[in-house]
Every structure is written in structure tokens, then in C-alpha cells.
Amino acid sequence: MRLLIHDNYDLLSRWVANYIVGKIKAHQEKTSEPFVLGLPTGSSPVGTYRELVKLNQKGRVSFQNVITFNMDEYVALEESHPESYHSFMYSNFFNHIEIPKENINILDGNAENLEAECLRYEEKIKAVGGIDLFLGGIGNDGHIAFNEPGSSLTSRTRVKTLNTETRMVNSRFFENDLNKVPKLALTVGVGTVMDAKEVVIIVSGHQKSRALHMAVEGGVSHMWTISALQLHHKSMIVCDEGATDELKVSTYKYFKDIEKDNIDPALASQGDQYLF
């Protein structure tokens, strides 16, 4: 697993956006098949979306031949609710880029049959040849998508009960009223993320530092589902200084040193041969 430590959130966001653009362009040079991109919500990727929109508007990348799959969505929250992940994705990203609507996939948390919806999602990912790059964030408790502590590390897309900590953290988007935060979500599984050809996770801020410590320095454990990435052949965490507060000094220095030539956002889209 690679760990890239940036001075601040803005640099991190620029780096990740440039990296994704590099991947899309390299793919498009090789094949006319669409690039399949997994996407998260939350505050962590907002800066990356902002930078991707800028790069798109400058003509540096096209999303015409990109298919997206979002990680998760609340159950029984109307799509039009301002805090639905549908609303989030359109207002932060899709409304600002030229991507065909039919290329956008987000789980339907209002489907009549939620289990069938999850199965349909898995089948659709398979049908387009799998996810080329899954971008993600993590919760304070190390959950990836909505794979809360204790989730099977081989889990697939399914209905998931949200724990109180996650609902409390997310209550900031629901007038700080825990009762307004949905109790269930649809989420891709840890196994679904692990099947992606590449996984890039954004970790920002001190509140994520324990999760980053467990992800990088702890063992693989279902109690910190992000730690499954240690078993992925091409995974990378991109973090800012604040998120490193719980890392050992030696771990911090190790990754700072080995990635020192790759940290400039302008170089992010260069090849990553020999780095994983």
C-alpha cells in the first residue's frame, strides 16, 4: 500500500484529481472501452471534485467515456433530499461536467426490493468489466463506504445498519438531529471495493488519525474495514498532515522519504511504475 502525505487538504485534492485524470487519459490512449470510476461522497472528496471540474473545464480531461458507480446511499431518503448522496453527487460533481446521464450509477435507496437492487448493482459493475479505480474516503471508525466495524471483509453490495457513531457524525448534515439520520444504507461491500483494479482513499484531518494508524500500522481486521486494503495489490491512501497525528514517527518518515519525488501535484499523473 502506498501512503502519500501532503502538507494540506488543497494539495491533497489537487494531487488526487491529477492522478485520476492521468489514469483516465492513459486508459483512453490504450482502448475505446469506457473508464469505470468508483466514487464516494462526504467532505473528504469535495476538493478533488472541485479540481476535477476545473480540469474538465480547462479541457484536460473528458468524462464522455467514463462510467461511474457511487459507493453508497441512504435507505428511504428521497433522492431529492439535499443530503441524499444523489443530491450530493449532482451538486458537487455531475452538474459541472459533461458526463452522459446514463453513465452515472448510484444505488437506489428507495427501491421496492433493496436486495434485488444490490444484486443488480453488482451485476452491472461486472457487466461493464469491473471498476478501474475506486476512489473512497473513510469514517472516523475506519469504515469504507458504509462497511461499519464488523463487516465481512468479503462483503458485497447490500443493506447495512449504520452504527450510532456514524449516525452521530453524519447528524451534522441533518440539523444535528440524530433522529433525522437514516438508520440503514445501501453500500458496496469491502469485497466489491477490493475487486477494483486500483483503490485510492482520501484521509484528511486529525479526526481520522486513529483510523489511519489502524489502516497502515494495525493488522488486517474487520473492526477497521479500511485495513483490508493491505491485501489489495494496488491501493493507496492520500492524506494530509493532520491525519498523520497517530502514526509512529518512523512510519511517517518512511513514507515521506519513499514518496518524496512523487508528492508534487503536477507529477501525480506521471506513471506509478514500481511504486506499489
Ligand SMILES: N[C@@H]1[C@@H](O)[C@H](O)[C@@H](COP(=O)(O)O)O[C@@H]1O
Ligand atoms: N458513507 C460515507 C463514507 O463513504 C465516507 O467516507 C464517510 C466519511 O465522510 P467525510 O469525508 O465527510 O469525513 O462518511 C460516510 O460514512
